[in-house]
Amino acid sequence: MSERDVDLFVIGAGSGGVRAARIAAGHGARVAIAEEYRIGGTCVIRGCVPKKLLVYASRFPDAFEDSEGFGWSVPEATFSWPKLIAAKDNEIGRLSSIYEANLVKAGVEIFRQRATVVDAHSVRLADGTVVTADVILVAAGGAPVKETFPGAELAISSNEAFDLPELPERILIAGGGYIAIEFAGIFAGLGVDTTIIHRRDRLLRGFDEDLRDEVADGLIRRGVTILFEDEIDAIEEGGDGVKSVRTKTGATIEAEAVMLAIGRDAKVAGMGLAEAGVALNPRGAVLVDENFRTSVPSIYAIGDVTDRLNLTPVAIREGHAFADTVFGKRPVTVDHSNVPTAVFSTPELGTVGLSEAEARAKGEVDIYKARFRPMKATLSGREERVLMKLVVDAATDRMLGVHIVGEDAAEMIQVAAIAVKMGATKADFDATMALHPSAAEELVTLRTKWTGD
Incomplete structure (x- = not known):
């Protein structure tokens, strides 16, 4: 056993760090972890979990309205933002305590303070x-990008949005990615006059073009104003909090x-990484190899701090693979x-695999696409559509991408991802019996190639 204090020191107790610490401890390593804020990280405390809870809340007005088409008479509903936030806080507190209990159970020593890198084998606590x-x-994850225009300090980020003392009457959201769009839907659904301002000509850069258009159209139908090709130049404080x-x-x-909501940067400022010899990319994220090792052999990095694929499940998978590789002596990539x-x-948008543009850049493809009104909307009267799109390799028939916009798109795409990951073909989808009546059955009943007409 090494004479050093621990075998592994983890900086950051988010989803990836906690998984790495627990698995490494399970392999017999002496593990310590430091967290300067709350155990659970961005996803649990100020990200995925509270965001999804607020999304649920924002959709109830639609549900109340839709129910009338199915024979219900719903008395006038009232909403309490403080009550919602209190319930959200209780839930993330519960989840954070579970994360902590799992670390303790695994034998991981917890330091509730900031840690910075001193050298290849040392960290300094606050x-x-x-x-x-x-x-x-x-x-250590990521943090919201900050702006420097006059009055930028008057703006909030997604961090503060979860704890506003009251709902604003009007909100302006700068950005065109996940966070901007999700919060626009939340605030609009809760009755806030919502505007998005985005410097590009379309939302959701990097996604399939049809998905980008469908989500934008849906936001507009929801009452969101979108200002394209514009940016905030300055903010001034007016009277009455306006x-x-x-x-x-x-x-x-x-x-x-x-x-x-203009993006997130790797959280490396003041951490001592560059001083310790750890190489960073031009955006300040940590450079790692396929085994998560940095330019300093004893220092590794996972998750958003590497700014590769900034998704919680990716950080968790990387943390587990790191622990298995380094401490379980079982190399995992x-x-x-x-x-x-x-x-x-x-x-809602769900997607897996290549967009149409990405697939066409690699070779000839076949496109299958359907846009239809879901059964629920026939009685609710809501102007709602579902978009489903399949991108298929013309030469091999392999499914390259599955893209969905509509209710429960995320639930459907998780299952479809299994087929895509396994290398399923369009013929495999065609051979699968439809489940009727469901929106998802369209995935296995699309037969006519899209010609653009």
Whole structure:
């Protein structure tokens, strides 16, 4: 056994760091972990979990309205933002305590303070204590990108959005990715006058073009105003808590809240990584090899701090693989291809595999596409559509991408991802019996190639 204090020191007790610590301890390693905020990390505390709870809340007004088409008469509903936030806080507190209990059960020593890297085998805690380790794992995650325009300090990020004391009457959200779109749907659903301002001409860069258009159309139907090809130039504080926003095209927008959702950066500032010799990429993220090792052999990194595929399940899988490889002596690599993902907008988006543009860049493809009104909307009267799209390799018939926009898209895409990962063909989908009546049956009944007409 090494004479150092621990075999593994993990910086960051988010989903990836906690998984790595637990699995390494299960392999017999002496493990310590440090977390400066709350155990659970971004996903549990200020990300996926509370976001999804707020998404659920934002969809109830639609459900109340839709129920009338099915014979229900719903009395006028009332909503309490403080009550929702209190319930959300209780749930994330419960989950955080479970994460902590699992670490304790595994025998991991927990330091509730910031830790920074001193050198290849040492970390310094906020109280000045230096802990030595054979291996250091950086799993500090990411943080919202900050702006420097005049008045930027008057804006909030997604971190603060989860704990607003009250709902604003109007909100301006800057950004066009997951976070901006999801919060736009949340606030609009809860009755807030919502505007998105985005410097590009379309939302959701990197997604399939049909999905991008469908989500934008759905947000507009939901009452969200979208300002493309514009940016915030300055924010000024007005009276009665109203903020006056000047944009680069010369427009003026007033809102009680302004939210910046323009991306997230790897959380490496002040961590001592560069000083310890750890190589970073131009964006400041940690560079790692296929086994998560940095340029310093005893220092590893996983999850969002590497800025590769910033999704919680990816960080968890990487943390597990790291622990198995380094402490279980069983080399495991993580395949980052065909990873399913969802945008919990309303309408919801689920996708796995290649977009049409990505697939066409590799060779000839066949496209199958359907856009239809779901059964629920026939009685509710809601202007709702479901989009389903299959991208197929023309030469091999292999399914390259499955893309869905509509209710429960995330649930469907998780199952479809299994087939895509296994290399299923369009013929395999065709041979699968449909489950009727369901929206998902369209995935196995699409027969006519899309010609663009």
